[in-house]
Amino acid sequence: MLQPLLFAFLFFAFVAARQARLAAAGHAPHHYMNRFKIAKRQSGDANTPLMLTNWCPDSVWPAIDSQGGTGPSNTGFELASGDNQTEYVSSDWQGRVWGRTNCTFSGHGGGSACTTGDCGGLEACQGPGAPPATLAEFTLNGGQQQTFYDLSLVDGYNLPMAIVMLPNSNTDLTTLDPSTTNPSCVASAGNLAPPTFNPYTNSQQFLGTDSNSPLPFDTKITAATISQWCPWDLQVTPPSKPANGAYPYPDTKIPRPAFDPCYSACAKYNTDAYCCTGTADERGKCSPNYYSKAAKQVCPDAYSYAYDDQDSTFVQPTGGGFQMIFCPGGRSTDIIGRKGVGVIEHT
Known part of the structure; x- marks a missing residue:
């Protein structure tokens, strides 16, 4: 496991990318590593694959935002249900990937074309998307020949997402245990399998793993709790009020929509306490808030607030x-949670 100071040194590039994203979204940099800066580098070896796969029942519009290195020329497109598309980036690329939902593009931009993850009405994104959006974030070469990546709910949640590492015949990677490299976040009621979920029967594989190295899954969340995890005030589309204009109490009894995107507290309210900015811009002064605690329960391996990085x-x-x-x-x-934080740090 990395010692704290060494981890901080190696992590500077990854954090710098996060600072740029927050600044672009209107949030001040909030991380204790913001003293580090990283310049954009342009390189020609754009041969690192980013494969986008859609197992949703409807089309998703993936978006790719680059903050360093060489990104793909195709930064946004429609991906039909069941389809794959591979884009290529340089070995020093920094950026993030997310999915947009229910998009209709006019071709002119402006306004909003997607219900979540929108890029100013453009199909080909030219910067960060609008929250809420589940993010996959990467710094492919953050120093000392290390790659950093995470699933992030810091900007909120819109779609279930998993990251599967592709070794690319790299011997340093083919020997890694895939059950420690491939996180998944499923926080939507319609996508959740029962607590007894076992994808490895009949020698099947799942998310790059098999029965010899099975992924450890959360077993606590149920269909009932998954449908209610998003705090009421952070829902993008809360249920309609009944005819008398008042919600019944408690609100856990109110049916919610099957597609229930969730803002983070930072994305919706943009306060120092929620965004770890200003007076709360230090570890120890910014604590998990009501949203991040709820997000961490449904997606234990996801990044839930600014100082959740080392876990x-x-x-x-x-x-x-x-x-x-x-x-x-x-x-x-x-x-x-099941194997310890040290197992995700392959140094």
């Missing part, structure tokens, strides 16, 4: 590619 960031040698799967099915992984 949610996966580290491995450079050289690998990645597959992002929208609506992977199954259940959220609990790699860190």
Whole structure:
């Protein structure tokens, strides 16, 4: 396991990318590592694969935002249910990937074309998307030949997502245990499998793993709790009020929509306490809030607020590619809770 100071040194590039994202979204930099800066580098070796896979029942519009290195020329497109598309980035790429939902593009931009994850009405994104959006974040070469990546709910949640590491015949990566490299976040009622979920019967594989190295899944969340996890005030589309204009109490008895995107407290209210900015811009002064606690329960391996980094960031040698799967099915992984944070730091 990385010692704290060494981890901080290696993590500077990853954090710098997060600072740029928050600044672009209107939030001040909030992380204790904001003293580090990283310049955008342009390189020509755009041969690292990013595979986008859609297992959702409807189309998803993946978006790719680059903050360093060389990103793909195709930064947004429609991905039909069951389809795959691979884009390529450089080995020093920094950026993030997310899925947009229910999009209709006019071709002119402006306004909003998607219900979640929108990029200013553009199909080809030219910057960060609007929250809420489940993010896959990457710094492919953050120093000392280390790659950093995570699933992030810091900007909220819109779609289930998994990250599968692709070794690319790199011997440093082919020997890694895939049950410690492939996190998944499933926080939508319609996508959640029962607590007894076992994808490995009949020698089947799931998210790059098999029965010899099975993923550890969360077993606590139920169909009832998954449908109510988003705090009431953070729902993008809360249920309509009844005819008398008042919600019954408690609100846990009110049916919610099957597609129930959730803002983070930071994304909705933009306060120092929720965003770990200003007077709360130090570890110890910014604590998990009501949203991040709820998010961490349904997606234990996901990044839930600004200072959740050292418990949610996966580290491995450079050289690998990645597959992002929208609506992977199954259940959220609990790699860190079941195996310990040290197992996700492959140094």
